[in-house]
Amino acid sequence: MNTTKTRPLSRHNGRLSRRIAIFILAAAVLAIAPYVVYPVFLMKALCFALFACAFNLLIGYGGLLSFGHAAFFGSAAYLCGYAARDLGLTPELSVLVGTVGAGLLGYVIGAIAIRRHGIYFAMVTLALAQMVYFFAVQAPLTGGENGMQGIPRGFLFGIIDLNNTMAMYAFVVAVFLIGLAVLHRAVESPFGQTLKAIRDNENRAISLGYDSNRYKHLAFVLSAAIAGLAGATKALVFQLASLTDVHWTMSGEVVLMTLIGGLGTTLGPVVGAIIIVAMQTYLAESGSWVTAIQGATFIVCVLMFREGIVGAVWKLRANERLPEPRE
Amino acid sequence: MTTILGIPMQALLGQILIGLINGAFYALLSLGLAIIFGLLNIINFAHGALYMLGAFAAWLLLNYLGVNYWGALILSPFIVGVLAVAMERYMLRRIYKLDHIYGLLLTFGTALLIEGVFRNQFGVSGLAYPIPAQLQGVQNLGFIFLPNYRAWVLVASLFICFATWFLIEKTRLGSYLRAATENPKLVQAFGINVPLMITLTYAFGVALAALAGVMAAPIYQVSPVMGSNIIIVVFAVVVIGGMGSILGAIVSGFGLGLIEGLTKVFYPEASSTVIFVVMAIVLLVKPTGLFGRAE
Amino acid sequence: MLDTHCEKRLRIEGLNAFYGDSHVLHGIDLHVERGELVTLLGRNGAGKTTTLRAIMGLVERRGDIRFDGADLSRLPPHKIARFGIGYVPEERGIFSSLDVTENLLLPPTIKPGGMTIEEIYTLFPNLKERAGSQGTKLSGGEQQMLAMARILRTGADFLLLDEVTEGLAPVIIEQIGIAIGLLKERGFTILLVEQNFPFASRIADRHYVVENGRVVDMVAKDDLNDPGVAERLHSFLGV
Numbered sequence: 001m002n003t004t005k006t007r008p009l010s011r012h013n014g015r016l017s018r019r020i021a022i023f024i025l026a027a028a029v030l031a032i033a034p035y036v037v038y039p040v041f042l043m044k045a046l047c048f049a050l051f052a053c054a055f056n057l058l059i060g061y062g063g064l065l066s067f068g069h070a071a072f073f074g075s076a077a078y079l080c081g082y083a084a085r086d087l088g089l090t091p092e093l094s095v096l097v098g099t100v101g102a103g104l105l106g107y108v109i110g111a112i113a114i115r116r117h118g119i120y121f122a123m124v125t126l127a128l129a130q131m132v133y134f135f136a137v138q139a140p141l142t143g144g145e146n147g148m149q150g151i152p153r154g155f156l157f158g159i160i161d162l163n164n165t166m167a168m169y170a171f172v173v174a175v176f177l178i179g180l181a182v183l184h185r186a187v188e189s190p191f192g193q194t195l196k197a198i199r200d201n202e203n204r205a206i207s208l209g210y211d212s213n214r215y216k217h218l219a220f221v222l223s224a225a226i227a228g229l230a231g232a233t234k235a236l237v238f239q240l241a242s243l244t245d246v247h248w249t250m251s252g253e254v255v256l257m258t259l260i261g262g263l264g265t266t267l268g269p270v271v272g273a274i275i276i277v278a279m280q281t282y283l284a285e286s287g288s289w290v291t292a293i294q295g296a297t298f299i300v301c302v303l304m305f306r307e308g309i310v311g312a313v314w315k316l317r318a319n320e321r322l323p324e325p326r327e
Numbered sequence: 328m329t330t331i332l333g334i335p336m337q338a339l340l341g342q343i344l345i346g347l348i349n350g351a352f353y354a355l356l357s358l359g360l361a362i363i364f365g366l367l368n369i370i371n372f373a374h375g376a377l378y379m380l381g382a383f384a385a386w387l388l389l390n391y392l393g394v395n396y397w398g399a400l401i402l403s404p405f406i407v408g409v410l411a412v413a414m415e416r417y418m419l420r421r422i423y424k425l426d427h428i429y430g431l432l433l434t435f436g437t438a439l440l441i442e443g444v445f446r447n448q449f450g451v452s453g454l455a456y457p458i459p460a461q462l463q464g465v466q467n468l469g470f471i472f473l474p475n476y477r478a479w480v481l482v483a484s485l486f487i488c489f490a491t492w493f494l495i496e497k498t499r500l501g502s503y504l505r506a507a508t509e510n511p512k513l514v515q516a517f518g519i520n521v522p523l524m525i526t527l528t529y530a531f532g533v534a535l536a537a538l539a540g541v542m543a544a545p546i547y548q549v550s551p552v553m554g555s556n557i558i559i560v561v562f563a564v565v566v567i568g569g570m571g572s573i574l575g576a577i578v579s580g581f582g583l584g585l586i587e588g589l590t591k592v593f594y595p596e597a598s599s600t601v602i603f604v605v606m607a608i609v610l611l612v613k614p615t616g617l618f619g620r621a622e
Numbered sequence: 623m624l625d626t627h628c629e630k631r632l633r634i635e636g637l638n639a640f641y642g643d644s645h646v647l648h649g650i651d652l653h654v655e656r657g658e659l660v661t662l663l664g665r666n667g668a669g670k671t672t673t674l675r676a677i678m679g680l681v682e683r684r685g686d687i688r689f690d691g692a693d694l695s696r697l698p699p700h701k702i703a704r705f706g707i708g709y710v711p712e713e714r715g716i717f718s719s720l721d722v723t724e725n726l727l728l729p730p731t732i733k734p735g736g737m738t739i740e741e742i743y744t745l746f747p748n749l750k751e752r753a754g755s756q757g758t759k760l761s762g763g764e765q766q767m768l769a770m771a772r773i774l775r776t777g778a779d780f781l782l783l784d785e786v787t788e789g790l791a792p793v794i795i796e797q798i799g800i801a802i803g804l805l806k807e808r809g810f811t812i813l814l815v816e817q818n819f820p821f822a823s824r825i826a827d828r829h830y831v832v833e834n835g836r837v838v839d840m841v842a843k844d845d846l847n848d849p850g851v852a853e854r855l856h857s858f859l860g861v
Contacts, residue, residue, distance in 0.1 A: 065428045112607050115614040119370045119427050120566060124610065127563040131603035138596060248559060252435060259432065292443025298436025302429050303421055499727070505719040506728055513715040516678045517729035518703030518776070 030173050039169045045277040046176045047234040052257040052269030053183055054226035060264030061187055062219045063199035067122040068129025069227050069254050074246025075132060076102035076228030077235035078142050081151040091154045091162055095232040102228020103221050110220030114213055133246045147242030151235055175233045179226050186222055195219055256294055259301050262308025271309050334592050340471040346588015348477055351484035354580025355539035356561045358491055359532035361576040365508040366528045369430035375558025376438040377533050381407050381540025382549045386456050396459035399541050407537035408530040415529040445551035453548020480542050488577045495573050563606040569619020631656050631780060631811050637685035639676040646672045648835040659812045661822040663859055664832035670815040671712050674782045678702055678709050706733045708773030712784040716765045718758040725757045726772045733777030742771045745801050763794035784815045799825055831858045
């Protein structure tokens with residue numbers, strides 16, 4: 001995909017200091033934000049931002065468009081809810097249960113899906129996720145249409161009461177940063193470089209001796225696990241896991257978030273998630289117009305704004321970039 | 328009463344019939360998807376929404392203009408086909424040179440837009456569409472009561488599938504389509520207006536979906552979500568059959584409908600997931616699909 | 623501007639062509655007169671095939687392309703074909719999902735006066751025997767004959783032939799040479815891309831030498847005997 005290539009942040013020496021500056025700025029924003037914006041909104045946005053970053057690992061660095069990521073997000077939410085409510089585990093362990101569960105599910109679904117490429121991969125992931133959805137509809141554990149309600153936030157490490165909004169917020173921020181760090185580490189590692197090589201030219205990577213399916217599978221599992229981490233955390237925030245979390249519309253939403261922000265950019269999914277969550281929050285009362293507006297946004301993005309917001313910013317800054325090939 | 332493996336014959340045959348009816352819709356939809364994919368290289372995610380639109384067009388024609396079922400059978404695919412022409416001209420045409428993924432995203436957005444607008448207007452609960460007078464009633468075949476309308480759907484869809492297959496595989500027009508699927512530029516260099524052909528092919532595939540929607544209207548409720556419910560199953564059907572062949576799309580459509588129907592008899596809990604399980608197995612055994620060629 | 627010299631069927635001036643970002647033709651100038659057989663010679667990658675594709679409108683191009691006085695440079699391929707231009711691509715373009723007869727009948731008639739199927743089978747007897755076979759099951763030579771045969775039916779009287787002898791056995795090349803000779807006698811105008819200089823020199827009226835996307839030399843048939851000209855050609859073609 002020619003439009004999803006990641007561009008290195010910067011090639012000159014100020015790289016490290018700039019990163020530190022960005023980190024400090026981000027930390028400051030996250031610290032001040034709950035005093036300015038409704039914390040639940042922030043927590044939701046952070047969960048979805050992490051979810052979108054996990055999705056972006058596959059599309060941006062692996063060239064794989066998963067249309068079934070709700071399966072991991074949603075099943076992790078259920079597993080976390082089950083662990084916290086029915087097994088009485090502490091929140092950090094419950095989140096871990098959800099994450100590992102999503103990773104295992106990702107292992108199975110990934111093993112099947114990576115057998116196809118391109119749009120087939122998208123269709124296969126969509127179909128397998130729909131299977132998970134039907135399973136969630138029928139399984140007694142999930143509470144069916146009513147969802148799994150009353151998930152306790154509990155005491156972090158058995159000590160810190162997460163019913164305190166600020167404590168919960170801090171927990172979500174920590175989870176978000178850990179998830180992001182893991183993804184970032186993966187992308188920067190030799191593993192991430194190989195993944196990019198496979199994305200750009202799979203046959204060449206194979207001829208160089210890389211087992212491309214193994215790399216793609218591993219990326220899939222990692223992406224699924226982090227998506228699960230986001231879903232599990234979301235279940236604690238809202239104390240609810242529901243069919244919405246596993247539905248294909250959720251898979252579509254995460255695609256849209258990443259697309260708006262910029263496929264394959266580091267910050268794009270975060271920006272896109274904030275925009276979509278904000279849009280949902282403000283449009284909540286207009287009911288089903290949300291779906292139509294999301295659809296229209298998809299159309300506009302694909303036709304006119306394929307590089308996304310962050311991609312567009314990069315483009316403006318890198319003025320040496322060539323114009324897109326004429327159509 | 329006769330039983331097979333402890334299942335009453337009546338129930339078994341009844342589910343087989345329902346399975347075949349569902350299969351008829353899978354076949355019509357995956358046929359359209361395969362034709363469109365062949366020439367446009369786009370997986371038309373909006374196919375389900377356009378099927379829904381076909382059903383709604385029939386309902387609106389009946390309730391606002393008094394056009395009956397038979398009129399809707401012609402008019403509705405035509406109306407939705409015209410919409411498809413506009414979609415191809417103003418949207419799809421702009422992304423042919425991009426990665427195929429964008430085609431999927433664009434048509435997904437279109438599906439959300441259409442479904443969202445209709446959900447806003449009509450809610451999610453279904454609207455009833457009456458069975459046309461000529462097709463009411465039931466035939467007693469001795470071993471099963473066969474509703475006339477269902478028999479009609481089965482016969483009509485088989486005929487449409489056969490006619491489409493014949494059109495593509497055995498006629499001159501079809502040879503243009505097959506050739507353009509392989510090498511559109513060369514076909515255009517022979518003097519054939521390939522851009523127009525692409526538009527009409529998309530419209531034809533979509534019209535098939537709308538036609539399926541009209542036929543489905545009296546069986547299922549006419550509802551804004553009827554499209555998204557079926558399209559994911561049809562995607563699985565397409566993955567199982569492989570995109571390569573017209574006949575493959577038809578056979579896998581009917582076949583999987585049948586399998587789904589049988590599952591409802593023997594293991595009802597799995598009936599909504601069985602097609603996905605079949606898909607997973609097929610992918611493990613023959614990744615290109617049963618009738619597919621290598622990518 | 624109307625072409626004053628009405629016998630010039632094709633006149634190209636300053637033709638540039640592009641594949642995405644790469645600029646392949648840098649101002650090709652050439653013309654072909656009615657009934658002429660002209661070849662484009664040159665090394666691999668010189669721009670010969672691209673010139674034909676640019677005439678057909680199959681690549682992005684700029685420049686003046688006049689055919690029988692009409693401007694082709696802004697038309698899409700299917701309208702260009704309708705002027706009576708038949709194209710045989712380098713890769714032959716036989717369709718695997720069509721049988722031989724379907725391949726033969728595929729290009730629509732664009733002008734009256736095309737050859738009948740019988741005449742085509744007389745020209746290429748092998749094709750008659752293979753009528754029911756799948757297009758790509760044919761041998762290379764048969765595929766080449768089919769690729770030529772199918773545009774003779776349509777009434778096109780200006781042929782763009784791309785490397786019709788490539789990879790074929792001498793016997794088959796001989797047969798194709800005879801067929802091209804017959805077409806010329808029937809009044810077809812032909813622009814032929816050819817790597818096989820001995821073959822080209824036997825049948826063509828004039829030769830253009832293409833290098834780096836430009837025409838660098840033009841040699842008429844009668845000048846080929848001139849030792850100076852022959853040497854010049856050899857240095858261009860590296861034969």
